[in-house]
Each structure stands twice: as C-alpha cells, then as structure tokens.
Amino acid sequence: MKPPSQRTLRIVVVNTVPDGHAGMQAVDAQAQRNAALRIGLLESGYDIVASLPADIFLPERIAQIQPDMIIIDSESDARDVLEHIVIATRDEPRPIVLFTDDQTPTSVDAALAAGVSAYIVDGLQAERVKPVLDVALARFKREQKLLDELSDTRRQLAERKLIERAKGVLMAKNRLTEEQAYQRLRSMAMNKKLKLAEIAQRVLDVEDLL
Amino acid sequence: MTPTKTVIKVGFMPLTDCASLVMASVLGLDEKYGIKLELSREHSWSGMRERLLKGDLDAAHVLYGLLYGVEMGIGCAATPMAVLMNLSRNGQAITLSKSLAEQGVTNLEALAALVRRGNRRFTFAHTFPTGNHAMFLSYWLAAGGIDPLRDVQLVTVPPGQMASNLAAGHMDGFCAGEPWSGAAVQGGSGFTAATSQDVWPDHPGKALGTSAAFADANPHACRSLIAAVLEAGRWIDDSDEHRFAAAEVLASPAYVGGRARAIAARLQGDYDNGLGRHWRDPDPLQFHAGGEANFPYLSDAMWFLTQHRRWGLLREEPDYEAVASRVNRVGLYREAALLAGVPTPSSLLRSAVLMDGKVWNGRDPRSYAASFAIHKRALK
Numbered sequence: 001m002k003p004p005s006q007r008t009l010r011i012v013v014v015n016t017v018p019d020g021h022a023g024m025q026a027v028d029a030q031a032q033r034n035a036a037l038r039i040g041l042l043e044s045g046y047d048i049v050a051s052l053p054a055d056i057f058l059p060e061r062i063a064q065i066q067p068d069m070i071i072i073d074s075e076s077d078a079r080d081v082l083e084h085i086v087i088a089t090r091d092e093p094r095p096i097v098l099f100t101d102d103q104t105p106t107s108v109d110a111a112l113a114a115g116v117s118a119y120i121v122d123g124l125q126a127e128r129v130k131p132v133l134d135v136a137l138a139r140f141k142r143e144q145k146l147l148d149e150l151s152d153t154r155r156q157l158a159e160r161k162l163i164e165r166a167k168g169v170l171m172a173k174n175r176l177t178e179e180q181a182y183q184r185l186r187s188m189a190m191n192k193k194l195k196l197a198e199i200a201q202r203v204l205d206v207e208d209l210l
Numbered sequence: 211m212t213p214t215k216t217v218i219k220v221g222f223m224p225l226t227d228c229a230s231l232v233m234a235s236v237l238g239l240d241e242k243y244g245i246k247l248e249l250s251r252e253h254s255w256s257g258m259r260e261r262l263l264k265g266d267l268d269a270a271h272v273l274y275g276l277l278y279g280v281e282m283g284i285g286c287a288a289t290p291m292a293v294l295m296n297l298s299r300n301g302q303a304i305t306l307s308k309s310l311a312e313q314g315v316t317n318l319e320a321l322a323a324l325v326r327r328g329n330r331r332f333t334f335a336h337t338f339p340t341g342n343h344a345m346f347l348s349y350w351l352a353a354g355g356i357d358p359l360r361d362v363q364l365v366t367v368p369p370g371q372m373a374s375n376l377a378a379g380h381m382d383g384f385c386a387g388e389p390w391s392g393a394a395v396q397g398g399s400g401f402t403a404a405t406s407q408d409v410w411p412d413h414p415g416k417a418l419g420t421s422a423a424f425a426d427a428n429p430h431a432c433r434s435l436i437a438a439v440l441e442a443g444r445w446i447d448d449s450d451e452h453r454f455a456a457a458e459v460l461a462s463p464a465y466v467g468g469r470a471r472a473i474a475a476r477l478q479g480d481y482d483n484g485l486g487r488h489w490r491d492p493d494p495l496q497f498h499a500g501g502e503a504n505f506p507y508l509s510d511a512m513w514f515l516t517q518h519r520r521w522g523l524l525r526e527e528p529d530y531e532a533v534a535s536r537v538n539r540v541g542l543y544r545e546a547a548l549l550a551g552v553p554t555p556s557s558l559l560r561s562a563v564l565m566d567g568k569v570w571n572g573r574d575p576r577s578y579a580a581s582f583a584i585h586k587r588a589l590k
Contacts, residue, residue: 055371055375056333056375056381057380076253076254077253077370078254078368079254079257080255080337081365081367083285083366087523
C-alpha cells in the first residue's frame with residue numbers, strides 16, 4: 001500500500017471564538033490568529049477539510065469527517081472537548097496539534113511528555129508551520145508503529161495459546177502425540193484455507209459444544 | 211544542594227473552589243511561610259495538565275480524578291503525580307434543563323422513566339472525561355438505573371458554556387462546579403436536581419496537585435505551600451463575612467469574574483433550586499472544616515480509581531493501595547499541618563455512605579469497583 005502523500009491529509013482546524021465577555025479586541029485578535037494559521041497551512045501545501053466551531057457538536061462532526069490531524073489553539077477552552085475525543089478514540093488515536101503565539105520556548109519533546117500527540121507551533125509564521133507538522137506526524141507515526149508492534153506481539157501470544165489448547169484437545173481425544181496433533185491442525189487449516197489460530201478456535205468451539 | 215524554591219507558580223481554573231489558593235496569595239499567607247505564590251488563570255484542564263507536566267506551572271488546582279488519570283496514563287502519557295492536599299469538599303451540582311421540569315421531570319426517578327421511554331437521545335455534559343464531575347454525574351445517573359454510557363450521551367463542555375448550551379436545548383443537563391451551576395439556575399435555563407453532596411456527603415473536591423518530580427525535589431516549598439493554603443481555607447470557613455470577602459475577591463476578572471453576590475450565595479450555602487425551593491445547606495462547599503476537608507485520605511484517591519475502573523477508563527485492575535499511597539503525600543501534609551496548627555487524623559481511610567446506600571470505606575477497593583450493576587468493565 002502506498003503511503004498517503006501529505007497533500008491528501010485530512011486536516012480539521014477547530015476555531016476558537018472568545019466568549020462575549022472578552023470584548024471585540026479579543027475577538028479580532030483570535031480571528032487574526034485563526035487566519036494566520038490557515039494561511040500557513042495552505043502555503044505549506046496542506047489541505048483543510050473543515051474549519052469547525054469549538055462547540056458541543058464538535059465530537060460528532062469529527063467522528064463524521066475522520067480527519068488525519070486536528071489543529072487547535074493551545075489557549076482554547078474547547079481543548080477539554082477534544083480530550084473527550086482523545087479518550088473515546090484512544091484505540092485509533094490521531095495527532096492533535098496545538099498552536100500558540102506564546103513566545104516561551106517549548107520543545108516538541110516537552111509537549112509530547114505532556115500528552116499523546118500534542119505539539120506546539122511557536123508563533124504563526126507560515127514557514128514555521130510545515131516543519132512542525134512534519135515532525136508531529138513523523139513522531140505520531142513512530143509511536144503508532146510501536147503500539148501496533150506491541151499489540152501484534154500480544155495477538156501472536158494469544159494465538160499461540162489457542163493453538164496449544166487445541167493441540168491438547170486433539171491429543172486427548174485422538175490419542176495423538178503433540179507432533180501429530182500439530183500436523184492434524186495444519187492440514188485442517190490448509191484444507192479449509194484458514195489460519196492455524198482460526199482452526200484452533202474452531203476445534204475449541206466444537207469441544208465446548210460437546 | 212538545589213537552592214530552595216521560593217516563587218511557586220500555581221495554576222487555577224476560574225471556579226469558586228479556587229478560593230483558598232487565591233486567598234493564600236491575597237492575604238499574604240504565602241509570605242508568612244517564606245514563599246511567593248504566582249497565580250496563573252488557566253483556560254482548560256487539558257492546557258493546565260500540559261503546563262504542569264512541562265514545568266510552566268509548579269502546582270495546580272486540579273480535578274482529583276484528572277490527576278489520577280494522568281498518573282494512570284488515561285488519555286495522555288502516564289506520568290508520576292503528587293497530591294499535596296485536598297483543597298475543598300462539596301459544592302458542585304447536577305443541573306437539569308427547565309424544559310425537563312416543564313414536562314414534570316424534577317427528580318432522578320422521573321428522568322429515568324423518561325429516558326426508558328426512549329423517544330429521543332438525551333445528552334448530559336461534564337467538564338473532563340476523567341474528572342470529578344464526570345464521575346459524580348455517572349454515579350448519579352447509574353444510581354437511578356440510567357447507564358451513562360449506553361442510555362444517554364455524555365459530552366465534555368467547558369463550565370462557562372454550560373448554561374447557554376442548556377438554554378439552547380443542546381443538552382438536557384450537566385454536572386459542574388460553581389459559580390456555573392448557580393448561574394444556570396439564576397439565568398433561568400436550569401434547576402438543581404442534586405448537589406454533589408447529595409451524591410456523596412463530604413466528597414473530596416479539587417486537589418492541590420504537582421508532578422511527583424516537583425514534590426520530590428521541593429519538599430520545603432511544598433510544605434510551605436500546604437501550610438499557607440491550610441491557613442487560607444481556615445480563614446474562609448471562619449465566618450460568613452470571610453466567605454463574602456472571598457466572593458468579592460473572586461469576582462475580579464483576574465480570578466473568576468462576575469458579580470460578588472452571585473458567587474457568594476452558594477459559597478455561603480444559600481441554595482435556590484430554581485423550582486421554588488430555598489435552603490441553607492448544612493454541607494456546602496468547604497475549604498477547611500477543621501482540616502477534615504484537607505487531609506489527603508487514601509480512600510478519597512482510591513474512589514476515583516474505582517470509578518475509572520468501573521467505567522472502563524482503566525482497562526486493568528490497578529494496585530489501588532500502592533498507587534494512592536505513592537501519589538498522596540500524606541507525610542508532607544502532616545508536617546505542613548503541624549506548621550499551621552491543623553489537627554490530622556490517624557487513619558488514612560474514611561467511611562461514607564453514598565446516595566445509593568453503598569458504603570465506601572477504602573478497605574476493599576477491588577470488590578467495591580466490581581460491585582456495581584451498571585458498569586463498563588471489560589468482560590474477561
């Protein structure tokens with residue numbers, strides 16, 4: 001399978017609208033921040049599939065759009081709404097990128113320690129957006145690969161347990177040696193075009209029924 | 211030797227229960243113990259968590275459940291954390307929409323009956339997936355026979371947006387702290403169906419949290435911080451006048467913002483449920499209660515772990531006792547309490563009867579977590 005190019009990434013930007021008490025100045029400043037980010041993304045060749053308001057419907061919209069990456073202002077109070085999505089989808093996480101014009105120096109590593117896939121863009125200059133997103137994605141993919149490998153190992157272990165139990169059943173029932181039981185399982189799997197673990201599961205299911 | 215830390219950056223969320231931290235600074239109690247609090251008003255729990263872990267903040271006013279979520283790695287990388295003390299107890303609320311009341315739904319039984327009829331989807335909001343409000347809301351719904359994860363939809367909404375979402379009909383109810391629950395009643399969009407002290411009398415509220423690394427490296431600063439906040443809590447709880455003075459300070463936009471009288475009402479225990487019932491609550495939000503509200507009981511901490519386990523946020527059985535005793539810094543607290551002249555109990559566990567009659571005493575957290583009919587523990 002060909003890895004998707006960056007241009008096909010589905011990016012959702014969550015817009016923060018300051019509440020009424022914040023005053024027009026804050027609303028304008030926020031609009032400028034949002035615009036600067038969008039320009040930065042577009043100039044870097046990223047497509048934005050949606051720009052969503054940070055409201056109660058955000059989780060539903062994100063579930064529909066299934067973006068590859070979500071970008072939100074680090075100062076937004078809607079970040080806790082996103083936390084809901086992080087936990088609801090923790091088996092298939094997606095990177096969440098934070099942007100901020102806070103000038104305190106922050107390394108990507110420090111942001112990573114703070115939570116899964118949270119990254120900071122210092123300042124909003126267009127030329128800075130792309131490298132940070134590239135690092136964010138690379139880190140995210142690497143972490144995912146490690147997690148996938150871990151769950152692969154767990155699955156293999158579980159499969160091996162199934163096969164061992166199925167072998168035990170065959171040995172007891174048909175008075176076979178371990179090697180013979182294994183060969184029996186193998187030939188059943190080949191005849192039925194199933195994986196060894198799947199055939200083992202069927203043997204155990206039948207045993208359960210009887 | 212590391213130099214002794216004297217300036218401590220503490221994050222808080224604009225909620226009434228941040229009062230003891232704010233008053234420790236306003237009354238100069240921090241300086242009495244040789245430290246200087248630098249308070250930072252935060253925008254979201256997620257942002258505060260991140261700034262705490264990055265070291266932008268040294269300590270924070272934090273949802274007890276959230277801090278344990280970080281320790282256990284729920285929704286973020288697992289990071290060793292520390293609870294220095296409880297900041298408060300009681301004083302949160304479950305608010306339902308006025309339109310439910312107009313249909314005659316004014317209590318949990320009526321709500322359960324309506325949800326069972328299943329004519330539409332019901333939505334309830336809390337403030338953070340691992341936090342206290344999520345756990346109290348879920349507990350309350352489940353005690354009424356409503357499965358919070360199957361029968362209704364739960365969402366996370368910042369507390370300041372609760373009342374407007376309720377008024378707009380986007381949701382049917384919410385669980386949050388003050389002044390936001392009182393604001394929804396005063397604004398006419400909701401009524402108080404239950405206070406959090408109805409769910410669990412004298413439940414723990416916000417914790418004073420740090421990273422374990424900070425607590426390990428700065429025991430002296432931590433002791434001073436605890437002692438100063440203990441004195442501030444004692445001062446607030448001392449009289450109605452002090453509570454009102456705290457409300458006036460919190461009304462400043464630098465802290466919570468809003469009208470002092472509106473903040474003062476529930477801070478002083480004056481409740482109006484929005485349906486014509488007024489009462490003086492004997493168990494309102496408390497910041498000290500002779501130290502009872504502040505002691506970092508291990509049973510308080512373990513309760514959140516049992517509920518995280520109950521709702522499947524924790525997928526495996528944690529070592530409840532080991533986790534709670536490494537996170538809650540009881541030793542530091544006892545030393546600080548001695549400095550501030552606050553008595554401490556000898557037992558690390560306390561007992562309570564929750565709204566459904568179940569007893570929680572911290573003695574057998576595994577059985578307790580497994581004892582609920584409505585749950586989402588993974589099936590083995």
